[in-house]
Amino acid sequence: MTLETPQTTNEYVNIAYYKFVAIDDPNQLRNELLTCCNNLNIKGTILLAKEGINSCLVGSAESIDSFIQFMHNKPFFADIEFKKSFSSHIPFRRMLVKVKNEIIPMGMDSIQPAHFTGKYVEALELKKWLDDGEDVVILDTRNDYEVELGTFKNAIDPKLTKFRDFPKWIEDNFNNYKNKKVVTFCTGGIRCEKATAFMRQEGFEEVYQLQGGILKYFEETHKKAPHEDNHYNGDCFVFDYRVAVDKALNETKYEICYSCWTPLNENDLKSPLYKKDIYCPRCYERHNQKEAQRQNLIRENNMKALQVRQERAKKVKEQWEKGLLK
Known part of the structure; x- marks a missing residue:
């Protein structure tokens, strides 16, 4: 079932949809969906796995209608319901189609919603x-x-x-x-x-x-x-x-930390522990720990590289002293 597009001053249509259904070759389907979305200038993300599809996309009303028709023409996607909302801008930067082990990770092979659910x-x-x-x-x-x-x-x-x-x-x-x-x-x-x-x-x-x-x-x-x-x-x-x-x-009017996905209020945005797209008060400590680990790794790698250079220089010096190099 596809929802009717209401009258709106917003230019772009956002759709969210999913379906648990057996997909024999997710990689082949990935190529088809990516080509279709790129041709229609649609942005967003599609997740594919052998268990099904999960996606959020945005584009013009005409492009989204064409994509929905493309999906409904496939027998195993014919009954997908697309939930629509509207925006004045494109809330995605690019188009991604990813093949995963699960479209919603639970890590339990016994759970197969295509056959058994509430x-x-x-x-x-x-x-x-x-x-x-x-x-x-x-x-x-x-x-x-x-x-x-x-x-x-x-x-x-x-x-x-x-x-x-x-x-x-x-x-x-x-x-x-x-x-x-x-x-x-x-x-x-x-x-x-x-x-x-x-x-x-x-x-x-x-x-x-x-x-x-x-x-x-x-x-x-x-x-x-x-x-x-x-x-x-x-x-x-x-x-x-x-x-x-x-x-x-x-x-609605929210900012978000794209490091930890925490919605941010006005106090968060004014905090010295907030740096746009890098960290926020919630993930600042974790960011610092990772940064410290990164710096330690850099130092370790630099020390290893220095040791290699020193060993190489020592061997060259020994060869000069023995008259093996001219």
Whole structure:
């Protein structure tokens, strides 16, 4: 299903999409997709693996429509849903198509969302559950820096630094919710495919995933009831140069540290521990440690090079003294 393009003053269309589906030859598909995007002057990132595709792209309305048609012409991508938002600039610098082992790393071969995952709950259905005060547990599957910008009211935050930590967190902290009605959510839905597959494998009886993620939820609830409480506080972090979007999917005013992906507030930007595109107060210490390691490595390499030169000079001197060199 492709969303209709609304009237907008913004020039560029951003699309986010994914699908877990068997891809026999990701490298061949990579070449096709890269050629298509370059021909259409589309920027962004596509991740491919044998388990599927995950992508965020931006271009003109005409280019994006052509790309969507290109994708839908492929039988295994015919039902992909593209989530659209709009911007006045291109929030990507280049076009990348990467082949990976997994499109969402979890490191568990037993988790195959193309065959086994949780139930879906549509955006408006979830809003009704929350409106009615249903006994439902809301679980955020995103990383900590994303949650800082916004999340559902009363959502449980695992405080993940990487998605690979999700299975262990569930095992260590969430087993007492196995008999509860649990709804997982993330930005676009892809992480919840693996999260719910894992949770079902672990014996959770009634686990759901928010269809289309927060972005789809914002779109549907804003369209249906723009002035009602949608039970979400704050904005939604997105993985491009917009940084975040609000409940109407408009770009919000945030800066970001492109070293650690932390959203930055006004105090962060004024901090002496902030250097644009290099470090911020959160990653300054780690940056210094890496820099110290780098400098130590440089010194070690310089010492090794000096020793080699000294040994070479010593041998030359010995040859001169023996009259072997003239």
